[in-house]
Structures are given as structure tokens and as C-alpha cells.
Amino acid sequence: MPASDPATAATAVAGALFGFSLIVAIGAQNAFVLRQGLRREHVGTVVALCAGSDLVLIAAGTAGLGAVVARSDAVLTVVRWGGAAVLLAYAARAAWRALPRGAEGTLHPAGARPPAALGATVVTTLALTWLNPHVYLDTVLLLGSVAAGHGGQRWAFAAGAGCASVVWFVGLGYGARLLAPLFARPVAWRVLDGVVAVVMVLVAVSLVLR
Incomplete structure (x- = not known):
């Protein structure tokens, strides 16, 4: 086996x-992928969009886009504040779903409500992916910088990161159904949506204070 193969595998x-x-x-x-997996709504589409987007962003960062973006304070500012606004909007929606209603209102256990339209799900998935500043700050800038540190092996590093992304989203989206019995009651959905709202607010605040 060529000497370079172990090094490439180790880098991956x-x-x-x-x-x-x-x-x-x-x-x-x-949080969104988990919720879709629990509801079994368009899971394949959501997983494919998230994993595919990650692969594109990892490749962009490895190719050097991260270094270009890092040199523009204006771009970073727009990404941070715009992303924070998007996250707060989705946090408000999740918080609204978490509010108790007289007869449980629009809250339903998994499978008890007609699935959301595919188009709406696609838009939400893309927004939470491409309008999330952490995607650029972490996946493009940070991962791209670390990959660059591996020199000629940077694409092996990127391939390993890409495989991790695919495995994670597939596992999260399709593995969520194992928790379905826990979410057979509407109160569990209120708790989940409450957690989602809190997570999104915390991420938005961390971006602004960064």
C-alpha cells in the first residue's frame, strides 16, 4: 500500500x-430536522437538502471561500444580524406552537395532522440552512481554515467532514422515529417546541454578542 494512503485515511x-x-x-x-423526523414529514427531502447544502459549503470553505469572506467585515455583519433576525422569527413560531390551547388547538401528536406542504418545508429547510450565520462562521470559515492547514490533504479532510454530515443528518432524520412513542401526547410536542424556541433564541443572541 502506498505510504500516502494511511496519511490520507488519517486525514479523512x-x-x-x-x-x-x-x-x-x-x-x-x-432541531428542525429532529421535529420533521418525529412527525415523519418529508424526511428524505429535509435530510437531502441539509446534507447536500453542507457538502457544498464544506467544499466552498475548503476551496478558499472562507478566507475571502473573513476579510469582509461588512459581509460578516450582514450575515450575523440577518441570521439572528431569521432565527428569532422561527423562534417566535415555535413558541406560539408551544403555547397551551383549550382543546390542544393545532397541536397534534406525530401523524395526527396532515403533513405540511412540501414547498413550505423546502423553504424552511433552506432558510434555516443558508440564512444561518453559524453555517458560514463554522462550516465555511472554521472548517475551511482547518482543512487548509492540511495542505495537499485538505480535500481528504473535507471528504471526511462531508461523510460525517451525511451520516449525522440521515441518523437524526430517520432515527427520530424511535422517539415517536414519547411524542404520542400533545404535551410532549409543546415541550419540544419550547426547547426549539429557546435554542433558536440562544443561537441568535450568541451571534449578536459574538
Whole structure:
């Protein structure tokens, strides 16, 4: 086996571990994927959009886009404040869903309500992915910088990170159904939406104070 193969494999593993360390943290996108997985609504589409977007962003960061964006304070400012506004808007929606209603109102256990329209789900998924500043600050800037540190092996590092992203979103989206029995009661959905709202607010605040 050529000497370069073990080095390439080791770099890919390092990229996968680094990718997991960035993506596993609870965030707006992960919370949304989890909710879709629990409701079994357009899971394949959501997983494909999230994983595909991550692959594009990882490739962009590895190719050097992160360094270009980092040099523009104006771009970073727009990304931070615009992303914070989007996250707060979705936090408000989640908080509204979490409010108790007389006869549980629009709150339903998984599978008891007609699924949301595919178009609306696609728009929400893309917004939480591409309008989330953490995607650029972490995936493009940070991961891109670390990948660049591996020199000629940077694309092996990126490949490892990309594999980690795909595995994570597939596992989160399709593995969520294992929690379905827990969410058979509407109160569980109120708790989940309350947690989602809090997470989105915290992420938005962290961006503004960054």
C-alpha cells in the first residue's frame, strides 16, 4: 500500500471527527430536522437538502471561500444580524406552537395532522440552512481554515467532514422515529417546541454578542 494512503485515511478520519464536533451541537437546523423526523414529514427531502447544502459549503470553505469572506467585515455583519433576525422569527413560531390551547388547538401528536406542504418545508429547510450565520462562521470559515492547514490533504479532510454530515443528518432524520412513542401526547410536542424556541433564541443572541 502506498505510504500516502494511511496519511490520507488519517486525514479523512480527522475531518470526520471535526465535522461531527461542529454539527452535533444542538442548533436551529438540527432541531428542525429532529421535529420533521418525529412527525415523519418529508424526511428524505429535509435530510437531502441539509446534507447536500453542507457538502457544498464544506467544499466552498475548503476551496478558499472562507478566507475571502473573513476579510469582509461588512459581509460578516450582514450575515450575523440577518441570521439572528431569521432565527428569532422561527423562534417566535415555535413558541406560539408551544403555547397551551383549550382543546390542544393545532397541536397534534406525530401523524395526527396532515403533513405540511412540501414547498413550505423546502423553504424552511433552506432558510434555516443558508440564512444561518453559524453555517458560514463554522462550516465555511472554521472548517475551511482547518482543512487548509492540511495542505495537499485538505480535500481528504473535507471528504471526511462531508461523510460525517451525511451520516449525522440521515441518523437524526430517520432515527427520530424511535422517539415517536414519547411524542404520542400533545404535551410532549409543546415541550419540544419550547426547547426549539429557546435554542433558536440562544443561537441568535450568541451571534449578536459574538
